[in-house]
Amino acid sequence: MEVNEQTLRSAARPGSKDASAGRALRRRRLLSAWLFMLPLLAVNVLVILGPSVATVYYSFTEWSGIGPAEWVGLQNYTDILSDGDFWSALSHNLLWTVIFLTVPIGMGLGGAFMLSQITRFQMIFRVLFFIPYVMASVVNAAIWQNILDPDRGIGSTLALLGIPWLEGVSFFGSQALALPAVAFVDNWHWWGFVVLLFLTALQSVDKELYEAAKMDGAGRWQQFVNVTIPGIRATLVFVVLMTIIGSLLVFDYIYIITQGGPAGASEVVGTLMYKEAFARFEAGYAAALGLGMSFLSGLIVMIFIYLRRKGWEV
Amino acid sequence: MGGLSAATGGRRSQREPSKAPYYVLLVLLAIFAIGPFVVLLFNSLKTNAEIGRNPLGPPLSPVFENFPTAWSQGGFATTMVNSAILTVGTVVGVCVIAGMAAYAMARLDLPGTDVVLLYLFVASALPFQLFLVPLFFLWSSLSLTNTLLGLIIIYWAIFSPFATLLLRSYLVALPRGFEDAARVDGATELQILLRVILPLSWPGFLTIALVSGLGAWNEYFFALTFIQDNSLKPVTTSFNAFQSNFSRDWGLTSAAGIIIILPVVALFLALQRRFISGLTAGGLKG
Numbered sequence: 001m002e003v004n005e006q007t008l009r010s011a012a013r014p015g016s017k018d019a020s021a022g023r024a025l026r027r028r029r030l031l032s033a034w035l036f037m038l039p040l041l042a043v044n045v046l047v048i049l050g051p052s053v054a055t056v057y058y059s060f061t062e063w064s065g066i067g068p069a070e071w072v073g074l075q076n077y078t079d080i081l082s083d084g085d086f087w088s089a090l091s092h093n094l095l096w097t098v099i100f101l102t103v104p105i106g107m108g109l110g111g112a113f114m115l116s117q118i119t120r121f122q123m124i125f126r127v128l129f130f131i132p133y134v135m136a137s138v139v140n141a142a143i144w145q146n147i148l149d150p151d152r153g154i155g156s157t158l159a160l161l162g163i164p165w166l167e168g169v170s171f172f173g174s175q176a177l178a179l180p181a182v183a184f185v186d187n188w189h190w191w192g193f194v195v196l197l198f199l200t201a202l203q204s205v206d207k208e209l210y211e212a213a214k215m216d217g218a219g220r221w222q223q224f225v226n227v228t229i230p231g232i233r234a235t236l237v238f239v240v241l242m243t244i245i246g247s248l249l250v251f252d253y254i255y256i257i258t259q260g261g262p263a264g265a266s267e268v269v270g271t272l273m274y275k276e277a278f279a280r281f282e283a284g285y286a287a288a289l290g291l292g293m294s295f296l297s298g299l300i301v302m303i304f305i306y307l308r309r310k311g312w313e314v
Numbered sequence: 315m316g317g318l319s320a321a322t323g324g325r326r327s328q329r330e331p332s333k334a335p336y337y338v339l340l341v342l343l344a345i346f347a348i349g350p351f352v353v354l355l356f357n358s359l360k361t362n363a364e365i366g367r368n369p370l371g372p373p374l375s376p377v378f379e380n381f382p383t384a385w386s387q388g389g390f391a392t393t394m395v396n397s398a399i400l401t402v403g404t405v406v407g408v409c410v411i412a413g414m415a416a417y418a419m420a421r422l423d424l425p426g427t428d429v430v431l432l433y434l435f436v437a438s439a440l441p442f443q444l445f446l447v448p449l450f451f452l453w454s455s456l457s458l459t460n461t462l463l464g465l466i467i468i469y470w471a472i473f474s475p476f477a478t479l480l481l482r483s484y485l486v487a488l489p490r491g492f493e494d495a496a497r498v499d500g501a502t503e504l505q506i507l508l509r510v511i512l513p514l515s516w517p518g519f520l521t522i523a524l525v526s527g528l529g530a531w532n533e534y535f536f537a538l539t540f541i542q543d544n545s546l547k548p549v550t551t552s553f554n555a556f557q558s559n560f561s562r563d564w565g566l567t568s569a570a571g572i573i574i575i576l577p578v579v580a581l582f583l584a585l586q587r588r589f590i591s592g593l594t595a596g597g598l599k600g
Binding site: 029032047052055058114115117126127129132135136138139142144152153154156157160188200249255270273278283289291293 | 357371446539550
């Protein structure tokens with residue numbers, strides 16, 4: 001190995017008789033470097049960067065998706081601000097954010113903490129918790145549509161056992177329950193993933209800190225608050241950030257299960273945008289909605305970076 | 315730790331707390347995670363009449379007819395092939411695209427690697443809301459909607475940035491000696507990548523293949539948007555159409571669901587550690 005590096009170095013030394021060969025070698029490497037990058041950059045520009053830039057332009061136009069786009073300035077944005085459907089959808093995104101900042105993060109922290117305290121069967125629990133996350137969203141959704149079916153689900157099963165309260169309740173079909181019910185299903189597929197993120201972080205927390213806390217007479221809860229939470233702060237902040245952004249942009253489970261219904265009860269901005277573009281052919285308006293939501297999530301990332309620069313411990 | 319607490323047990327008034335409550339709660343969480351799949355399996359083995367009498371319990375007289383019926387009514391002979399093409403095409407393409415790019419960044423002293431890395435981080439975090447609408451109309455004008463290739467190209471673009479980042483961190487850690495030797499022997503960079511790097515870094519490639527393959531197999535949203543032709547639909551979108559048509563026949567729906575998740579379950583149980591480490595790294599990408 002050393003011999004080879006020696007050979008390379010002498011080949012590249014200026015003034016030696018191999019200098020031009022060395023330059024040719026470097027040129028060849030530079031050329032191959034960019035050639036090797038080309039496929040990645042090409043598909044990325046074609047699918048993501050180019051259309052993202054186009055979204056900025058189309059958001060200022062009236063465009064059906066076919067034919068020419070007509071420049072309308074800020075019209076789409078002022079329309080959004082006076083669109084009742086948008087504000088209703090955005091309020092559902094905010095409710096979604098609150099649910100996902102509490103339930104899966106709470107389950108994730110608790111689950112990861114308990115897993116870190118045991119050794120036997122830990123791997124089995126990890127695998128079991130993770131399974132819903134790797135299964136297709138459409139199948140996960142169908143399973144819960146079956147379990148929460150008003151006539152052939154949990155309600156009628158409990159009724160057979162003499163507990164009639166849930167019989168005939170249509171979780172996804174009721175205005176009041178649709179959004180929390182979809183959030184429940186989405187959380188069911190998500191929380192196990194959060195457990196594993198936290199568990200990875202927990203395993204790097206110094207075990208001696210727990211021992212020291214125990215010596216000082218700290219109970220389980222005090223250990224959790226004073227050792228666990230500070231030890232995984234970076235991951236916790238990351239998960240909170242990812243949750244907020246994910247909640248602003250949420251789409252899949254809602255679209256699969258309720259399509260935003262009934263009567264807009266589970267509509268979020270993501271599903272609204274999809275309908276504007278592909279059902280109402282308001283592509284310009286949809287572009288403005290998409291850009292607005294992307295801008296909002298970018299803004300939140302910026303705020304976090306800014307606070308961290310300012311020395312906040314977030 | 316156990317030995318230590320036994321040794322100091324005499325002096326300490328507080329005993330090591332029992333782990334039993336943790337196990338009880340963890341088992342409850344495991345039932346919450348897995349129970350619904352058990353219901354899926356149960357209902358796939360019941361007739362529609364039995365589901366009416368016994369909605370969620372174990373089948374009292376298991377039947378297997380739902381599987382062939384779901385297979386033919388759900389058009390799985392077609393959609394399975396489409397999904398297989400999408401998955402294999404995505405995996406091969408992502409391995410080639412990400413393998414070449416990661417090699418360029420880790421080994422070929424690509425100028426501006428930091429800028430490219432930053433771009434990849436941003437690109438892998440961009441929401442589909444930002445590019446979906448113009449992409450759809452661009453794909454229409456290029457006649458790439460309603461083609462499997464058009465969808466595969468989108469999957470390449472979506473899965474490659476993360477795969478490149480993961481593979482690059484893998485390649486950076488490999489020793490350089492072998493490739494320098496090959497270079498001195500006059501091998502081209504492509505030969506080095508194929509004959510030297512690939513055999514050394516196959517675990518990294520396996521991880522990105524699993525993550526992008528799983529992503530392509532399960533993907534719903536882009537398939538829904540870009541494929542309308544029934545003969546080109548993958549299992550996910552055709553399942554959802556099937557499920558809405560037969561929403562009251564939970565036996566058929568459950569059997570179709572089992573057919574879709576079976577390949578993933580088998581692969582996941584065989585390679586669970588690699589799946590989990592690859593996917594949690596994916597969650598930490600942004």
